[in-house]
Structures are given as C-alpha cells and as structure tokens.
Amino acid sequence: MSEYRAEIALWALSGLLPFIMLALWRQAPAGAALAxxxxxxxxxxxxxxxxxxxxxxWVVFAFEEDALLGRLSPYLLQPLHPLWRYVAAxxxxxxxxxxxxxxxxxxxxxxxxxxxxxxxxxxxxxxAVATLGAFAIGFLLQSLIAALCFWSExxxxxxxxxxxxxxFFSGLLAPLAAFPPAVRAAAQWTPFPWLIDFPAxxxxxxxxxxxxxxxxxxxxxxxxxxxxxxxxxxGVRRYTAMGA
Amino acid sequence: MGRYLRTLRRFWGTALAxxxxxxxxxxxxxxxxxxxxxxxxxxxxxxxxxxxxxxxWSWQAALVVQGIYTLLDGVASTWLxxxxxxxxxxxxxxxxxxxLLKPIDSQFWLSLRTLSPAGLSEIGLGLGLVAWAAPRAGAxxxxxxxxxxxxxxxxxxxxxxxxxxxxxTTSIWFVxxxxxxxxxxxxxxAGRFPIxxxxxGLRLLFTLVLPVxxxxxxxAETLLGRSTAPLVxxxxxxxxxxxxxxxxxxxxxxxxxxxxxx
Numbered sequence: 376m377s378e379y380r381a382e383i384a385l386w387a388l389s390g391l392l393p394f395i396m397l398a399l400w401r402q403a404p405a406g407a408a409l410a411x412x413x414x415x416x417x418x419x420x421x422x423x424x425x426x427x428x429x430x431x432x433w434v435v436f437a438f439e440e441d442a443l444l445g446r447l448s449p450y451l452l453q454p455l456h457p458l459w460r461y462v463a464a465x466x467x468x469x470x471x472x473x474x475x476x477x478x479x480x481x482x483x484x485x486x487x488x489x490x491x492x493x494x495x496x497x498x499x500x501x502x503a504v505a506t507l508g509a510f511a512i513g514f515l516l517q518s519l520i521a522a523l524c525f526w527s528e529x530x531x532x533x534x535x536x537x538x539x540x541x542x543f544f545s546g547l548l549a550p551l552a553a554f555p556p557a558v559r560a561a562a563q564w565t566p567f568p569w570l571i572d573f574p575a576x577x578x579x580x581x582x583x584x585x586x587x588x589x590x591x592x593x594x595x596x597x598x599x600x601x602x603x604x605x606x607x608x609x610g611v612r613r614y615t616a617m618g619a
Numbered sequence: 620m621g622r623y624l625r626t627l628r629r630f631w632g633t634a635l636a637x638x639x640x641x642x643x644x645x646x647x648x649x650x651x652x653x654x655x656x657x658x659x660x661x662x663x664x665x666x667x668x669x670x671x672x673x674x675x676w677s678w679q680a681a682l683v684v685q686g687i688y689t690l691l692d693g694v695a696s697t698w699l700x701x702x703x704x705x706x707x708x709x710x711x712x713x714x715x716x717x718x719l720l721k722p723i724d725s726q727f728w729l730s731l732r733t734l735s736p737a738g739l740s741e742i743g744l745g746l747g748l749v750a751w752a753a754p755r756a757g758a759x760x761x762x763x764x765x766x767x768x769x770x771x772x773x774x775x776x777x778x779x780x781x782x783x784x785x786x787x788t789t790s791i792w793f794v795x796x797x798x799x800x801x802x803x804x805x806x807x808x809a810g811r812f813p814i815x816x817x818x819x820g821l822r823l824l825f826t827l828v829l830p831v832x833x834x835x836x837x838x839a840e841t842l843l844g845r846s847t848a849p850l851v852x853x854x855x856x857x858x859x860x861x862x863x864x865x866x867x868x869x870x871x872x873x874x875x876x877x878x879x880x881x
Contacts, residue, residue: 386801395806399673535648554665
C-alpha cells in the first residue's frame with residue numbers, strides 16, 4: 376500500500392501549478408490591480424488547487440486501457456452501467472487524497488499566513504457541492520471522448536483538445552476576473568469556468584453569483600448526461616471486443 | 620563512434636515510420652500545440668497592458684522566454700518523454716535485462732531509442748515565436764552572439780535531459796516513476812515565465828535546486844544580448860554537472876538492479 380501512497384502523493388504534488396501562478400500574481404503589479412482584497416489571491420489559488428484535486432478526472436485513460444486490453448467485455452455483461460465503475464474509482468481515490476491535501480493546506484498557511492481563513496460551514500458545503508458539480512461535468516465531458524474509443528483506438532489523443540481550453544479558461548492559471556471583459560463573457564458560455572473558477576470563488580469567500588453558478592453547472596450536466604449516454608449506447612452496439 | 624551514429628539512424632528511421640501510421644494523431648497534436656501556445660500567450664498577456672512589466676521584462680522579451688519554453692517542451696515530447704517513459708516499462712517487465720546485454724552503452728540506447736513526431740509542431744511554433752519576438756525585444760543578431768545563444772540553449776537542453784534521466788533512473792528502485800515525471804513537468808512549467816518574476820525564495824529554488832532558470836531565462840537573456848560571461852559560464856557548468864551526475868547515478872542504480880522476476 377505504501378507504493379500507492381507515494382503515487383497518490385506525487386499526483387497531489389503534480390497539481391502544484393496554481394501555487395506557481397500564485398507566486399507570479401503576488402509579485403506582479405497586475406495582481407494588485409485585481410482588487411481581490413488582502414489575502415484574496417492566496418485564498419483563490421489555494422481553493423483552485425483544492426477544487427482541482429477533488430474534481431480531477433481520468434476516465435478516458437482508464438477506459439482506453441480497459442478497452443484495448445479487452446477488460447471491458449466482462450464489464451459490459453454486468454447488470455450495472457460500466458461508467459459507474461469508473462465513478463466509484465474516481466470518488467474513492469479522491470478520498471485517499473484528503474490527507475495529502477490537508478498537509479499541503481497546512482504548509483500553505485505556514486508560507487502565506489496572510490491568506491489564512493476558515494470558510495463558514497454553509498460556504499464549505501456549497502463549495503463541496505460546487506466541486507461535485509465540477510467533477511460531474513468533467514466526468515461527462517471525458518466520458519463523451521471515452522465513448523469515441525469504440526470508434527478509434529486512440530481517442531485519448533482527443534482529450535488534449537479538451538484539456539487545453541480547460542487549462543486556460545477554467546481559472547486554474549488566472550482568476551477569470553483578470554480576463555479582458557470580452558474574453559470573460561465568451562468563456563462563461565463554455566463549461567470551463569464552472570469547473571474551477573466558480574467553486575474556488577465559493578470556497579475562498581470571494582464575491583460570486585452562487586445561483587447563476589449552480590444554474591450553469593446544472594445546465595451543462597443536463598446537456599452532457601443524455602449526450603454521453605447516447606454516444607455510449609451507439610458505441611456499445613458496434614463494440615467488437617479487442618484482444619478477446 | 621561510427622557504430623553509434625549508424626545505430627541512431629536505424630532507431631529514428633523505424634520510429635518515425637511507425638509513428639506516421641497515425642496521421643490523425645499528428646493533426647490533433649498540431650491543433651493542440653497551436654491552441655496551447657495561444658492560451659499561454661493569452662495568460663502571459665494578462666500580466667501586461669497599461670505599461671506594466673513582468674519582473675523587469677518587456678512583453679516582447681517575455682515572449683522570447685515563452686518561445687524557448689515551447690521549443691523545449693516540444694523537444695521533451697519528441698525525444699525525452701517517449702524514451703525515458705519507456706524505462707519504467709523496461710524495469711517493470713524485466714526487459715531492461717535485454718538492453719543491458721546489448722553490446723552498446725545502455726544509457727545511449729535508453730535515451731535515444733525512439734522519436735515521436737508529437738512535439739515537432741511545438742518545436743516549430745516555439746522557433747517561430749522566438750524569431751518573431753527576439754528582434755522586437757531589441758536583440759541585435761551578430762554571428763558571434765547567435766552562436767553563443769545557441770550554445771547556451773544547447774546547455775539548457777542538456778540540463779533538461781539530465782533532469783529527466785535522473786528522475787527516470789529512480790524507477791530502478793521505485794518502479795512507478797511515471798508520476799514523478801509529471802511532478803517534474805509541473806515544476807518545469809515555471810520556466811514559462813522569466814525567473815525574475817518570482818519571489819526571491821522561489822528564484823533561489825529555481826536556480827540552485829531545480830535549474831529552471833538555465834532552461835529558459837538564461838538562454839533568452841543570451842539571445843537578447845543581456846547576459847554576462849559568468850552567467851554563460853554558470854549555464855555551461857550546470858549542464859556539465861547535471862550530465863555527469865545523471866551518468867554517475869545511472870551506473871550507481873545499475874548496481875542495485877535486481878531484474879523483475881528475481
């Protein structure tokens with residue numbers, strides 16, 4: 376088990392990008408112009424890190440491997456939709472990340488004491504729900520691509536096309552408040568800001584339109600869930616068990 | 620030496636022939652690389668505007684750093700990731716035994732076995748960005764200066780290779796180092812920005828512990844004609860030391876290698 380512990384700790388470390396960006400934003404004059412208030416930047420990027428840690432999705436890679444190695448065939452015989460297997464795997468690994476995330480939070484507050492805050496209980500619960508929403512959207516988006524594995528062996532290459540806009544428009548590298556107004560307005564019509572920026576602002580206690588955020592998340596889930604299920608069903612119909 | 624060159628030509632010829640089977644992937648990579656660069660430049664632009672600077676660097680000069688980063692990232696995708704990622708598999712499946720038995724240097728074989736065209740588009744885009752931004756940032760190209768800049772860039776490349784190889788070598792003990800390379804990748808993204816934009820503590824870390832400064836910032840400064848002789852010397856020293864260290868560490872690790880099935 377200690378092998379896995381090291382692995383999970385490394386994954387937690389590989390998400391350090393928001394902290395590198397925080398160091399830049401704190402130094403840069405552009406960061407002060409954001410007017411997030413004292414400690415606001417620190418809280419935003421720590422929250423962004425946490426939201427990312429607990430909403431990260433890798434279903435397309437797991438699925439591609441299972442499909443290529445022929446492990447998918449027995450899953451399809453089971454009386455439960457195979458996607459549930461991946462949902463369970465994601466949720467349980469996120470749980471094991473909790474201690475490492477807690478350690479990183481402790482180190483963070485030691486380095487940036489000005490950013491210390493304890494979110495109120497309602498905020499914390501709202502942020503947890505928003506993070507879960509972000510996870511659901513991310514999972515459905517990747518499931519759509521994963522379903523394409525039924526047609527092409529290397530569908531995971533398409534995941535890069537999804538990850539690039541996610542990286543830049545989600546708020547992981549810069550709060551959306553820093554975007555030029557036109558870009559920000561355009562980004563709001565994509566699913567990406569609702570994956571990091573919105574939950575992070577809720578958790579950080581920054582001003583945010585909670586109702587609009589949850590409405591957008593629900594709308595995306597309502598749009599993606601039927602699409603993912605439909606594409607999956609079409610794919611299974613033409614599945615020809617590789618390696619079996 | 621001639622034998623090594625001949626082997627190299629065989630390696631890369633077969634690798635490229637194999638990869639070109641997946642033409643769609645090459646197209647996707649091209650789109651992804653272009654979008655990635657556009658996004659990076661967009662994020663970088665957020666730090667500028669209204670006469671602002673980033674750590675004393677102008678917009679065009681910061682773009683040179685970004686271009687060199689893109690170039691190095693492309694080299695990593697084309698050369699380092701496919702080769703050094705395979706070391707983990709070799710260790711896990713025991714096929715490293717076969718590599719060690721071959722009458723050729725094992726570090727050479729493992730480091731240069733294959734090439735992937737995945738990063739070629741990034742290399743092209745990075746070169747293009749550097750060529751566009753450097754004259755606008757005030758670089759006065761002279762043959763001597765250009766040669767010096769190329770030398771420092773080469774030193775950066777050697778340093779990058781050594782860092783990757785050091786990390787890949789640890790798989791002899793830990794087997795699953797793929798995640799560790801992801802950590803390295805995450806840390807190296809710090810090189811997207813000039814090192815002077817970071818707070819002093821991180822600047823020290825990125826210079827002495829994880830030499831990110833010598834990968835992008837110092838080559839950019841040399842290209843812009845702003846670097847000093849000690850800085851160039853330091854870049855060469857870091858490259859030489861890292862390469863020597865990676866070599867020594869590989870030899871040390873092999874003494875602890877116990878194959879997969881035993």
